[in-house]
Amino acid sequence: MSGILTRNCVATVIIQQLFNGLALGMAYALIAVGYSLVFGILRLINFSHGAVYAFSAHIALLFVGLNFGIIPAIILSIVLTGILGVLIDKTALEPLRMNNSIPMASLITTIGMSNIIQNLLMIFFNTERKSFPAFFDFGMIKFGSVQVNSTQVVMFVVSLILLVFLTLIINKTKLGLAMRATEQNSKAASLMGINTNFVISATFFLGGASAAIAGVLISGYYQIVYPGMGFMVGLKAFAAAVLGGIGVLYGSVVGGLVVGVSESYAATFMGSSYRDSVAFIILILVLIIRPTGLFGKKDIKKV
Amino acid sequence: MKRKLSIILTLAMVMGTFAGCAGKTSGTSSQSGGKASGTIKIAVAGPMTGDNAEYGKGFVNAANMMVEQWNAKDGVLGKKIEVVPYDDKNSGEEAASIAQKIVSDKDIIGVIGHFASGVSMAAAPTYQENKVIEISPSASHPDYSGMGTYIFRNNTVINVEAAAGLDMAINDLGKKNIGIISIKTDWGTSTSAIVKKLVTEKASTGVKVVAHEEVMEGSDDYSPAITKLNAAGADVVICVGMYNLVAPVSKQYKQVNPNIAVVGFSNAYSQQLLDLGGKAVEGLRFPVIFFSGSENPKVKTYVDEYKKRFGSTPSALTSQAYDSVGILLEAIKTAGTTDRAKVRDAVAAIKYDGVTGNTVFNEKRDVQKSFVKVTVKDGKFVEIK
Amino acid sequence: MDKNLEKGKSKNFILILESFIEKYKVPIAGVSALILLGLPFMGFSQYIMRIFIMIGIYSMLALGLNILTGYTGLVSLGHAGFYAIGAYTASLLSLKLGANFLVAAIGGAVLAAICGLLVSLPTLRLKGTYLSIVTLGFGEIVKMILINWDKVTNGTLGLKNIPRPSMFGLKLTLVNNGMYYLMLVLVALITLLCTLLIKSKIGRAFMSIKEDELAAIMMGIKTTRYKALAFVISAFITGITGAFYASMIGFIEPNSFTFDISTLIISIVIFGGMGTIRGMFLGSAILIAFPEVFRFLMDYRFVVYGLVLVLMMRFRPQGMLGWKSQMPYKLPKLVKESLKKNNKDNLKTQQI
Structure with a gap:
């Protein structure tokens, strides 16, 4: 390493890589929140989330292409992706709950759904990488020798707002109360007059909408959109969600940042080809020490 | 009732699956039986679905265009020519299975x-094993x-192209500190190894x-790699990848260091590079054997025709x-027969003047082609004279 | 009331089917064995024979995962990792040391089994979803090692020219159907192993863990030990399959063993009916043949594939062949005889 980097560069590189990692980590955190929401209420790994994220970016791109303007395109993307989330739940997952199917059936269903969405995207939007407009690019911001992209700052701020917003929904609204009740005991909740199916659909809507926010922001940062974009990012975001304690929203953010920063440092000190599995190595280590993740709650039984 | 129905449905599906299998076999056997069917088939195999589908579809478009020209002149040996596309999803396993399927059709x-x-x-x-001619336009x-x-x-084999690319970085741009970003695939690994070897040979300069x-x-974030290269003091980056690597790397690198020079390879040459890269790919250089903006009338008619039919300029690989x-x-x-052994010999001996220049296969069944140096100027590909 | 009636009817339907199979067990087994043995002589093209071999390979993979998921109730999302370890180890043994197929395959399987043991260690603390996540991570880590350990695995270039197995001086190939018969032998052996295992004490311990782990512990079953054993056996079978796959395909690279393969295996297990052996064959036959048969759908075939998975889970989540046995419980001979005696005695007393 020392052969490549001169000594006074090392400090700059380390700090620069920290910022690179934080920006990347924020992207993971945004997607991880969606996994966490659904897992929190259903104890289900929603494998279709990566495809939903890709869907949102394509929808935004479609409306930008149709000259809707940037802000309406983003809003439409958020709403439509939220509806897609509800559709997935209503068409595929709700019937399974009605049948009292085994949890693994839901897992396979989400894998199937992911297949359907991703391949439909490939058919309608082609597989090539498409250019995505840079929404929030106001140039670079310099701190001494360290540079930060303005989009990174926007991503950071929006993620925080989203997180606070979701936390408020869960803690302060009636819907949030119903969500928490359903999470703890859905049968008891429905006996208390809570329409659990509605609550779950609402959760899927929030999950889809958060995926859309992530999709628009991250695509705006990298300016690339393609149908397979959600796969690897989705897996790593999922690892981040579990790392922080799945079902706990602030855990997702912490998990995302940890994964992002460690990936960035792995690329620095080991080489970029190692970075993809760093998330999983850290995840396994954390799970062995703390089986429910950093901030996780106990008592998770379902698959 | 539901249960019964589902069992019946299941059984029906199973039967359908096997019937499908059986139907396929009878189909192929009848084809091989009816050899004098009057058509000559050419298989086009590549990724038609999945992440690299654009390349496979480009192959099929190109093949259809060429075959239609021949068919308009009564085909070859008085027989019509047919293009049969096969999807390998760019996976070795699928490809091996498709190869079996292709060789069992005697008309191909x-x-x-x-x-x-x-x-x-x-x-x-x-x-x-089955004596079927394979010509890869991209391997x-x-x-x-x-x-x-x-x-x-x-x-072209990587060595020749890598030397051409390096020549641009060192002699045309006058740079000495070379950084390499390569994609971790079979192609990327071997290409970057060759580039490195060529550079060590020139160490004396x-x-x-x-x-x-x-x-x-599959990861779109290259900032950690770029930070490393930048800290190491690279003044030119040789970017070993397709357009989908070259464009984002140029973009992300130029945010950090606007003066960086980027050199790519011929498979970065596609319209999408300009769409994706925008301003960041201005000044990017790379060697190609096919340049769609060429003055050559043969190339011009081909490019115009392709544009008219498929709405985009053909890439180097498609050509x-x-x-x-x-x-x-x-x-x-030339062989005057469809006997594959004789056709093979004819291919090996061919001198073909096409849109990608003169093609002659050497004894290793590789081609030597001359490179055109291309750069991006004002959002367009321009030949460097 | 109607519903109950219908339920009864469909129960009868299954009962009839099952008792039919039970009654003609020997002829059915014989006929299907004959068909399988005679398949190469039915004039199928090499392409079709290749699909049959792939079906065999995925049946073995599914049987391996079935022990873990179907019987013990542990969901693995990283079986492609074990598959890769088996394939790479066996290929390297035969490429670098010139080991013959049998030795290489066992070597690959043993290494896979050791990794299975390592992966199972966290299960001492983890449950349910978290265990699945660890296996998912394991699969990704194996892939990373394969990509980056260039010196041994040849990185992304993969391993080429992996020798075909030769037995009794005969080189087995696709053309002489040697690979097909080797596949049949392996499938038969693994099926036998699974059947014996499930009927043994170990198998009952596995099932008790799946049904109710707490109860199993109460019954004095050392569940952690059995869970680790399930991982080891499952990884062993998967490793052997990997070795066979490598020697059949002749070329492996890290991308042959992606997360998609793991999900495909688990889809087969659930599709066929987890916790059954018969289901594994049907599941792999359908899911492997599906993309081949529906090639004409081109772009849409993986949409339809996803749709099939979703519909299957909706209408038949227990899998195609996953039903609980309706047959009357078979009594051991001694019990039967004593029952008969009792009956006779009863009759006598009644007459008197």
Whole structure:
């Protein structure tokens, strides 16, 4: 390493890589929140989330292409992706709950759904990488020798707002109360007059909408959109969600940042080809020490 | 009732599946039986679905265009020519299975494909065993054409192209501190190794590789690699990848260091590079054997026709596929028969003047082509004279 | 009331089917064995024979995962990792040391089994979803090692020219159908192993863990030990399959063993009916043949594939062949005889 980097560069590189990692980590955190929401209420790994994220970016791109303007395109993307989330739940997952199917059936269903969405995207939007407009690019911001992209700052701020917003929904609204009740005991909740199916659909809507926010922001940062974009990012975001304690929203953010920063440092000190599995190595280590993740709650039984 | 129905449905599906299998076999056997069906088939194999589908579809478009021209002139040997596309999803496993399918159809004289070197090499043994001609318009792995006497490539071997790229970085741009970003695939690994070797050979002139970063496919964030290269003091980056690597790397690098020079490879040459890269790919240089803006009237008519039919300019690889089909058909015509062994000999001996220049196969069944240096200027590809 | 009636009817339907199979067990087994043995002589093209071999390979993979998921109730999302370890180890043994197929395959399987043991260690603390996540991570880590350990695995270039197995001086290939018969032998052996295992004490311990782990512990079953054993056996079978796959395909690279393969295996297990052996064959036959048969759908075939998975889970989540046995419980001979005696005695007393 020392052969490549001169000594006074090392400090700059380390700090620069920290910022690179934080920006990347924020992207993971945004997607991880969606996994966490659904897992929190259903104890289900929603494998279709990566495809939903890709869907949102394509929808935004479609409306930008149709000259809707940037802000309406983003809003439409958020709403439509939220509806897609509800559709997935209503068409595929709700019937399974009605049948009292085994949890693994839901897992396979989400894998199937992911297949359907991703391949439909490939058919309608082609597989090539498409250019995505840079929404929030106001140039670079310099701190001494360290540079930060303005989009990174926007991503950071929006993620925080989203997180606070979701936390408020869960803690302060009636819907949030119903969500928490359903999470703890859905049968008891429905006996208390809570329409659990509605609550779950609402959760899927929030999950889809958060995926859309992530999709628009991250695509705006990298300016690339393609149908397979959600796969690897989705897996790593999922690892981040579990790392922080799945079902706990602030855990997702912490998990995302940890994964992002460690990936960035792995690329620095080991080489970029190692970075993809760093998330999983850290995840396994954390799970062995703390089986429910950093901030996780106990008592998770379902698959 | 529901349960009964589902069982019946299940059984029906099973029967359907097997019936499908059986139907397929009878289909192929009847085809091989009716050899005098009056058509000559050419298989085009490549990724038609999945992440690299754009390349496979480009191959098919090119093949159809070439075949229609021949069919308009009464085909070859008085028979009509038919293009049969096969989807290998760019996976070695699928490719090997498709190769089996292709060789069991006796009407198929040759295969244009596959796309990636590794995939082509997974399929090649099957073609060689069954004496079916394979011409890959894109495989560039040095070992590929050595897999058998029926295995040809209509693409330059990496060594030649790497030397051309390096020449641009060192002599045209006058840079000495070379950084390499390569994609971690079979092609990327071997290409970057060759680039490195070529640089060490020139060490006496003060040229050196200051850093080499391998990046994974499917991640769009290259900032950690770029930070490393920048800290190592690279003044030119050789970017070993497709357009989908070159464009984002240029973009992300120029945010950090606006003066960086980027050199790419011929497979970065596609319209999408400009769409994706925008301003960041201005000044990007790379060697190509096919340049769509060429003054050559033959190339011009081809590019115009392609644009008219498919709405985009053909990429270098697509054009090589176009010529590959031409080579195969020309060879059938010269051989005067559809006997594959004789057609093979005709391919090996061919001198074909196509849109990607003069094609002659050497004894290793590789081609030598001359490179055109191309750069991006004002959002357009321009030839460097 | 109607519903109950219908339920009864469909129960009868299954009962009839099952008792039919039970009654003609020997002829059915014989006929299907004959068909399988005679398949190469039915004039199928090499392409079709290759699909049959792939079906065999995925049946073995599914049987391996079935022990873990179907019987013990542990969901693995990283079986491609074990598959890769088996394939790479066996290929390297035969490429570098010239080991013959049998030795290489066992070597690959043993290494896979050791990794299975390592992966199972966290299960001492983890449950349910978290265990699945660890296996998912394991699969990704194996892939990373394969990509980056260039010196041994040849990185992304993969391993080429993996020798075909030769037995009794005969080189087995696709053309002489040697690979097909080797596949049949392996499938038969693994099926036998699974059947014996499930009927043994170990198998009952596995099932008790799946049904109710707490109860199993109460019954004095050392569940952690059995869970680790399930991982080891499952990884062993998967490893052997990997070795066979490598020697059949002749070329492996890290991308042959992606997360998609793991999900495909688990889809087969659930599709066929987890916790059954018969289901594994049907599941792999359908899911492997599906993309081949529906090639004409081109772009849409993986959409339809996803749709099939979703519909299957909706209408038949227990899998195609996953039903609980309706047959009357078979009594051991001694019990039967004593029952008969009792009956006679009863009759006598009644007469008197």
